[in-house]
Amino acid sequence: MAKVRGAIVVDTVTCKGCSLCVESCPTDVIRLAAEVNAKGYNYAYMENPEACIGCANCAMVCPDSCITVYKVKVAEAV
Amino acid sequence: MALEVKDIIKPENLVYAKTKLLTERMLHYCPGCTHGVVNKLIAEVIDELNIQEDTIGVTPVGCSVLLYNYIEIDWHEAAHGRAPAVGTGIKRLRPEKYVFTYQGDGDLAAIGTAETIHACNRGENMLMVFINNGIYGMTGGQMAPTTLEGMKASTCPFGRDVEHDGNPLNMTSIVATLPGTCYVTRQAAHTAPAVRKLKKALRKAFENQKDKKGTSFIEVVATCSSGWKMNPVQSNKWMEANMFPIYPLGDIKDV
Numbered sequence: 284m285a286k287v288r289g290a291i292v293v294d295t296v297t298c299k300g301c302s303l304c305v306e307s308c309p310t311d312v313i314r315l316a317a318e319v320n321a322k323g324y325n326y327a328y329m330e331n332p333e334a335c336i337g338c339a340n341c342a343m344v345c346p347d348s349c350i351t352v353y354k355v356k357v358a359e360a361v
Numbered sequence: 362m363a364l365e366v367k368d369i370i371k372p373e374n375l376v377y378a379k380t381k382l383l384t385e386r387m388l389h390y391c392p393g394c395t396h397g398v399v400n401k402l403i404a405e406v407i408d409e410l411n412i413q414e415d416t417i418g419v420t421p422v423g424c425s426v427l428l429y430n431y432i433e434i435d436w437h438e439a440a441h442g443r444a445p446a447v448g449t450g451i452k453r454l455r456p457e458k459y460v461f462t463y464q465g466d467g468d469l470a471a472i473g474t475a476e477t478i479h480a481c482n483r484g485e486n487m488l489m490v491f492i493n494n495g496i497y498g499m500t501g502g503q504m505a506p507t508t509l510e511g512m513k514a515s516t517c518p519f520g521r522d523v524e525h526d527g528n529p530l531n532m533t534s535i536v537a538t539l540p541g542t543c544y545v546t547r548q549a550a551h552t553a554p555a556v557r558k559l560k561k562a563l564r565k566a567f568e569n570q571k572d573k574k575g576t577s578f579i580e581v582v583a584t585c586s587s588g589w590k591m592n593p594v595q596s597n598k599w600m601e602a603n604m605f606p607i608y609p610l611g612d613i614k615d616v
């Protein structure tokens with residue numbers, strides 16, 4: 284169905300677990316991990332990677348520029 | 362066949378990455394702080410306009426005092442509230458440079474009110490970025506001139522009482538009335554659409570300098586989750602419900 288697929292890479296060292304990316308994702312891809320990073324923050328990760336459309340909304344709102352975004356066009360499955 | 366994440370994460374599929382103008386330093390701001398988003402957007406715009414070598418920023422006193430550590434351009438640190446005066450000096454000596462100031466509401470709208478108004482009134486050909494989080498973030502969340510009526514701060518724990526403390530000061534509306542300003546807008550950075558709009562406004566403001574139009578003034582209605590004592594997501598919701606009615610978003614002046 285999906286015509287595009289996306290993926291994000293979160294810099295888990297600099298992520299501060301603010302959750303703004305989680306809120307901004309239109310397809311509910313991101314969650315905060317139960318584990319914490321060295322600074323003690325529950326960092327963001329892709330919980331539902333198949334749902335990512337590579338829109339970069341999460342990266343736009345991230346105050347700490349932790350998110351890198353990738354996107355590919357995929358042939359429509361019939 | 363299902364596409365795997367590792368097939369998507371390839372250089373040729375890259376659509377967004379941290380701009381190279383941001384240094385490797387980790388930002389000192391609290392989680393979710395609007396300062397981080399605006400710092401990043403300024404870096405992106407300078408990069409996209411390819412004016413890194415020709416841009417001089419002036420940092421304030423406040424939480425963003427260390428901004429000069431984060432963007433790879435030339436900087437000058439100003440005393441509290443004096444960024445517009447310092448920016449004026451730089452721009453007059455080096456009119457070919459792109460100059461911008463970056464200030465919080467305590468800096469720009471309290472101790473620096475005179476500098477703000479006179480720089481705008483003289484129409485100094487520079488950009489002034491105004492981060493309005495309604496509070497003195499750095500020093501512990503004291504009431505600012507911009508604090509909303511009824512809003513709690515450490516120096517008004519029962520909420521701002523306008524009888525006693527005066528009314529919230531709307532600097533952006535004031536500077537829009539001055540003939541020296543060419544572009545005055547109020548923006549936010551809490552959602553992806555807001556971020557995209559703010560970035561456009563920043564780009565336009567830098568371009569206005571090339572056209573010698575006068576002062577561009579961009580207010581960003583912002584949060585301070587530490588000072589407001591809410592988490593970043595709650596802070597954004599509170600800002601939408603309470604700040605936006607008093608500080609409505611949009612262009613106020615564009616000549």
Ligand SMILES: Cc1ncc(C[n+]2csc(CCOP(=O)(O)OP(=O)(O)O)c2C)c(N)n1
Nearest residue numbers: 422423424441465466467468496497498499
């Ligand atoms: C001359 C002078 N007076 C007072 C201070 C103390 N001071 C430091 S930051 C600040 C207010 C900062 O608030 P704001 O400009 O709103 O920025 P924020 O920290 O919220 O980003 C004050 C009063 C100072 N550093 N210098």
Ligand code: SF4
Nearest residue numbers: 298299301302304345
């Ligand atoms: S917006 Fe950035 S800092 Fe905040 S949780 Fe997401 S990746 Fe981490």
Ligand code: SF4
Nearest residue numbers: 390391394424498585
């Ligand atoms: S105190 Fe407020 S303004 Fe300062 S860094 Fe923290 S959230 Fe940002």
